Amino acid sequence: MEMKSDRRRFLQQTAAIAGVAAGAGLAAKAGPAQAQGNNVHVEPPRRGARYSIDHMTHYTPLHELKSVITPSRLHFMQQHTSEFPEIEAEHHTVSIYGLVDRPLRFSVADLKRLPSVSRVHFLECHANSSLAIHGTGNENMGPPVQYIHGMTSSSEWTGVPMSVLLREAGVKSTGTWIVNEGGDACNFSHTLPTGKAMEDCFIAYAQNGDPLRVEQGFPIRMIVPGWEAPFSVKYLKNIKVVDQPYHAWNESMNHSVARPDLGGKVRWYHFQFGPKSIITNPSAGLQMGAKGYNQITGIAWSGGGKITRVEISVDGGKNWRDAKIQDPVHTKAHTRFTYDWDWNGQDAVIVSRATDDQRELQPTLAELGKYWGIKMDEWRQKEDKPRAIHMNSQQPWKVNKDGSISDALFA
Amino acid sequence: MRSLLKVLAPAVILAFAVPAVVSAQSQGRLFPDVGKPLSEKEVKAFDRIIGPDGNALPVGRGTAKEGEVVFVKRCQVCHGVNGEGGILRRLTIGKPGQPYRGDYYGPNQDKMNGVSYYPVPTIAWDYINRAMPVPNPGTLTPNEVYSLVAFLFYRNGIINEGDVMDQTTLPKVVMPNKDGFVPAKPVYPPEKKPSWW
Numbered sequence: 001m002e003m004k005s006d007r008r009r010f011l012q013q014t015a016a017i018a019g020v021a022a023g024a025g026l027a028a029k030a031g032p033a034q035a036q037g038n039n040v041h042v043e044p045p046r047r048g049a050r051y052s053i054d055h056m057t058h059y060t061p062l063h064e065l066k067s068v069i070t071p072s073r074l075h076f077m078q079q080h081t082s083e084f085p086e087i088e089a090e091h092h093t094v095s096i097y098g099l100v101d102r103p104l105r106f107s108v109a110d111l112k113r114l115p116s117v118s119r120v121h122f123l124e125c126h127a128n129s130s131l132a133i134h135g136t137g138n139e140n141m142g143p144p145v146q147y148i149h150g151m152t153s154s155s156e157w158t159g160v161p162m163s164v165l166l167r168e169a170g171v172k173s174t175g176t177w178i179v180n181e182g183g184d185a186c187n188f189s190h191t192l193p194t195g196k197a198m199e200d201c202f203i204a205y206a207q208n209g210d211p212l213r214v215e216q217g218f219p220i221r222m223i224v225p226g227w228e229a230p231f232s233v234k235y236l237k238n239i240k241v242v243d244q245p246y247h248a249w250n251e252s253m254n255h256s257v258a259r260p261d262l263g264g265k266v267r268w269y270h271f272q273f274g275p276k277s278i279i280t281n282p283s284a285g286l287q288m289g290a291k292g293y294n295q296i297t298g299i300a301w302s303g304g305g306k307i308t309r310v311e312i313s314v315d316g317g318k319n320w321r322d323a324k325i326q327d328p329v330h331t332k333a334h335t336r337f338t339y340d341w342d343w344n345g346q347d348a349v350i351v352s353r354a355t356d357d358q359r360e361l362q363p364t365l366a367e368l369g370k371y372w373g374i375k376m377d378e379w380r381q382k383e384d385k386p387r388a389i390h391m392n393s394q395q396p397w398k399v400n401k402d403g404s405i406s407d408a409l410f411a
Numbered sequence: 412m413r414s415l416l417k418v419l420a421p422a423v424i425l426a427f428a429v430p431a432v433v434s435a436q437s438q439g440r441l442f443p444d445v446g447k448p449l450s451e452k453e454v455k456a457f458d459r460i461i462g463p464d465g466n467a468l469p470v471g472r473g474t475a476k477e478g479e480v481v482f483v484k485r486c487q488v489c490h491g492v493n494g495e496g497g498i499l500r501r502l503t504i505g506k507p508g509q510p511y512r513g514d515y516y517g518p519n520q521d522k523m524n525g526v527s528y529y530p531v532p533t534i535a536w537d538y539i540n541r542a543m544p545v546p547n548p549g550t551l552t553p554n555e556v557y558s559l560v561a562f563l564f565y566r567n568g569i570i571n572e573g574d575v576m577d578q579t580t581l582p583k584v585v586m587p588n589k590d591g592f593v594p595a596k597p598v599y600p601p602e603k604k605p606s607w608w
């Protein structure tokens with residue numbers, strides 16, 4: 001109880017510092033509702049949160065969710081400012097210029113007049129599941145599955161295809177890249193290949209049927225399906241069509257990593273995510289039910305397309321059996337799986353692996369290390385763990401005899 | 412009759428004059444009545460997206476000496492003296508005359524925060540101009556941004572103390588880590604399979 005009120009106080013303080021109602025959806029008020037007993041949902045799932053001078057992070061409570069749709073208020077967020085921009089939708093516009101025949105400016109109302117699409121897609125931070133974050137959580141960040149892997153979420157986004165807008169502006173043949181720029185305090189910018197924009201990107205104005213939330217870029221944001229989320233620029237304001245990648249600060253600095261397989265050089269423009277899955281229940285920090293039937297559930301997703309198979313091992317990856325994939329299965333979206341497990345009450349290591357429709361299989365940490373040229377021992381070390389992004393390696397959880405569960409990635 | 416003409420005349424003018432204007436603007440458009448055309452002048456007024464060619468850089472100039480004055484006032488509180496480390500990112504990795512040339516792996520990964528890491532010089536201008544200083548981005552003049560870039564490049568050993576940074580000289584600065592990124596020229600779709608590695 002004390003932990004909760006501490007958390008609430010922390011959130012209220014940070015909200016006050018940020019000058020916004022960051023606590024919306026976070027601090028469930030007890031009070032009258034509580035008196036009505038179990039019929040009322042007085043403690044809805046909470047976002048995990050971490051705030052610093054130049055960053056705000058919200059983590060999705062993956063272990064508390066049952067749908068392929070993440071409730072909008074629980075969507076993860078990684079914001080590169082200390083406050084949200086307050087944008088008036090009726091005055092907000094997006095301008096398309098640069099290497100186009102007809103530079104154009106669209107209001108939000110204009111965008112809503114154009115042909116729309118609604119698609120379910122995941123968004124994931126490039127640094128989600130970072131190795132360095134294992135074992136570093138605090139009470140505001142939730143259990144490990146939330147703070148290690150909770151920077152991925154899945155929503156139904158509605159908006160205008162970039163192919164429609166770029167056709168209106170008329171992209172010149174030299175316009176092979178575009179730069180998207182947001183209207184937040186840092187004017188966040190990111191490069192995107194025009195080819196990808198024409199394929200399946202769109203400017204969204206709605207999330208799960210509602211207007212975008214302010215954390216998600218109100219009034220409009222880019223959606224770049226299957227790619228690391230920094231491509232999906234929020235508070236979208238300008239789209240400049242250019243003739244080469246612009247290496248904006250965020251993509252060449254923050255979001256790039258030196259790799260031994262490249263001779264210590266840096267691979268930039270990691271585009272799509274590989275196949276990935278996480279067992280969300282049971283998972284570290286939670287408690288097993290009694291010996292016997294325990295359903296294993298979780299999510300799988302891939303930047304490459306649809307999830308076609310999820311396998312479960314309850315012996316640390318020696319033997320694998322198919323999990324049930326639950327409909328609906330959307331492309332480049334969270335997909336749910338279940339596995340009926342008869343737990344014998346003994347120590348066990350449970351782990352999942354996903355395959356996508358490109359026939360790519362989710363790697364183990366050792367396999368991923370091999371691709372990157374990083375040795376497991378280097379990744380195990382406590383200090384100066386080599387940084388890696390796009391971590392899609394398998395996540396084993398150790399189920400202990402006493403019903404407790406721990407993180408077994410480095411075991 | 413006269414009153415009818417009064418009404419019709421503008422309509423006739425519109426009928427002929429407007430399509431002539433619109434056709435240049437709306438040719439090839441499927442939704443010509445949605446959105447507003449932007450003139451070159453309007454674009455120039457708001458465009459702050461600067462690429463490696465430096466084409467969109469505004470007119471201005473600055474030196475390291477001038478930049479130091481601005482840095483002390485606006486930046487040092489977070490980035491430390493000479494950008495050598497404060498509460499936020501350490502910007503200076505090299506020394507005057509001695510640029511840092513890598514590596515950036517493992518224990519050296521924090522050095523990625525430094526200006527020496529940028530593959531192209533225009534990133535410094537673009538980012539300082541769009542996002543700095545943190546409480547009030549957009550409050551630096553072009554001359555101040557040029558001088559801050561000059562100061563940071565000088566402290567990182569990338570240019571000499573007396574070098575002037577302006578819209579012509581800045582894009583030509585050779586960065587010590589210019590070959591540190593692969594592929595040298597990113598392509599889409601990526602050539603390597605699977606593309607998610």
